[in-house]
Amino acid sequence: MTDKQNLDRRSFMAAAIGTAAGVGATGLAGAAAAAGAVSGNTDLSRPPAGAPGSGGQFSPIRAEVTINDCEVEGKLPLDLDGGFFATGPDPQYPRVPGNIMFDGEGHVRVFRIKNGRVDYRTRYAKGERYLAQDKARRGLYPMYRNPYMDDPSVRGLSRAVGNTHVINHKGLILALKEDTPPIALDINTLETVDPIYTFGGQLPKTQPFTAHPKVCSITGNMLAFGYEAEGLGSDVVSVFEIDKNTSKKLWETKIKVPYVGMIHDFGISEKYVMFFVVPMTIDIEQMKRGGIHWSWDRSGKTWFGFFRRGGDGKDLKWFEGPTRSGTHTMGVFDDGKKLYFDTEITAGNPFPFMPNKDGSPPDFKGAESYLHRISVPLSGKSKGYDIEKLYPLSAPLPRQDDRYNTVAYRYGYAACPDPAAERGMAGACYARMDLQTRTFKLWNAGTKVSLAEPVFAPKNAKSREGEGYLMGIAYHLDQNLRSDLVILDAERVEDGPIATVKLPVQASPQVHGLWVRGDLYPT
Ligand SMILES: [Fe+2]
Secondary structure, X not given: OOOOOOOOXXXXXXXXXXXXXXXXXXXXXXXXXXXXXXXXXXXXXOOOOOOOOOOOOOOOOOOOOEEXXXXXXXXXXXXXXXXXXXXXXXXXXXXXXXXXXXXXXXXXXXXXXXXXEEEEEEEEOOOHHXXXXXXXXXXXXXXXXXXXXXXXXXXXXOOOOOOOEEEEEOOEEEEEOOOOOOEEEEOOOOOEEEOOXXXXXXXOOOOOOOOOOEEOOOXXXXXXXXXXXXXXXXXXXXXXXXXXXXXXXXXXXXXXXXXXXXXXXXXXXXXXXXXXXXXXXXXXXXXXXXXXXXXXXXXXXXEEEEEEOOOOOOOOEEEEEOOOEOOOEEEEEEOOOEEEEEEEEEOOOOOOXXXXXXXXXXXXXXXXXXXXXXXXXXXXXXXXXXXXXXXXXXXXXOEEOHHHOOOOOOEEEEEEEXXXXXXXXXXXXXXXXXXXXOEEEEEEOOOOEEEEOOEEEEOOOOOOOOOEEEEEEEEEOOOOOEEEEEEEEOOOHHHOOOEEEEEEEEOOOOOEEXXXXXXXXXX
């Protein structure tokens, strides 16, 4: 076992967090701990990430929880009215060796905050996969995004789990995972109301639907895409826009990508649709051998592409760049001459628990993610894109004020290890970034917590950008992962929480979260 693999249990705990769903206190050690996840799958002395006893944030809970009137420490703002929703993988049955932490049925939660009170509720997103396993009383889908390994009894059923992100669509919470249609849940009860949500039959039941749709800042319409749109291994990406009021599909365009890779997120501006194609590529042979969907091509080029929103896609332009990965978009905009696409970038495989195509060992340094700005000219004959590092923050899950999804924005937010860690200032932080001044402020939560991705909640619909609250889950590493919801003044994050909602249990696993303002709830 190498030094990097020889990690203590706490570093191992940070694996699932630092690389997948939040930020542990240990920075690089967190990424390095992913070695534990990899070796854990083959070394029986160490449980795989997410397995019972691993201590990982993705440890199965399996219990659906309802707690009314949660204990609150501090002063809960009376103008805070809404729901903080999130989802994450919570395996209904134990993962098999070799499977990864991204697999598992989506367990959706909400903190409903109103009139100074907080109610906490969690329910599984019960798609056809969940229901089939519940009936069979065993796991039927042993490997992440590998239909070759599915139990024959589930052929033809939806593999949807809704374990990556949630959106609010006309009073329904849609639980998302990028390889399937959404699962629709009641916004108040979180009970599943539609296991395959197709926007009233407008999307095929096999249509993949991104976990990162965007809401147009001008019209309120939703823009989304699905990759591998025409079946396993398809190089077709479908892009479409759903009307805010009628839920009708306004337009749909199909484009082809340079190669079939993981397209986890994208960018939308007022006029353009943007994609960043990275070499986490489909590996059919690996799948046939029983492995996961992807492997990392260390020699693969990246491609940044854009085309006019609402058009036929024939104006699509691709710009080539070096081997990189960029999983999450923070924000995008254009100035009439150039497009700007702010994303977190890794130099190598961002998920060391996913194999490298050439069999090389995990590259933990290459998995560190930093915020960058990709830019391309709107016209001219440039063949490559420019790239600039924005912040020295290792922040794989950057967010913005979601009202600015498709327009120029100023502020970003993220969970990150303290960038001064190399000088001994360890700790998990929430950061507020000011893109105009290129400065940032931090709240350091210390070394005994891990922090999930934060979300921004505006004080009300008309608040100026950044005026509101930043909130997220703190998992206490020294309290068996008992969790708090911490709420900060988003303009004074350095002051720390103004209120802390104290759960008596571990919060359900979170990949991504969403704030739904009270005025957007159905009446
Ligand atoms: Fe994501």
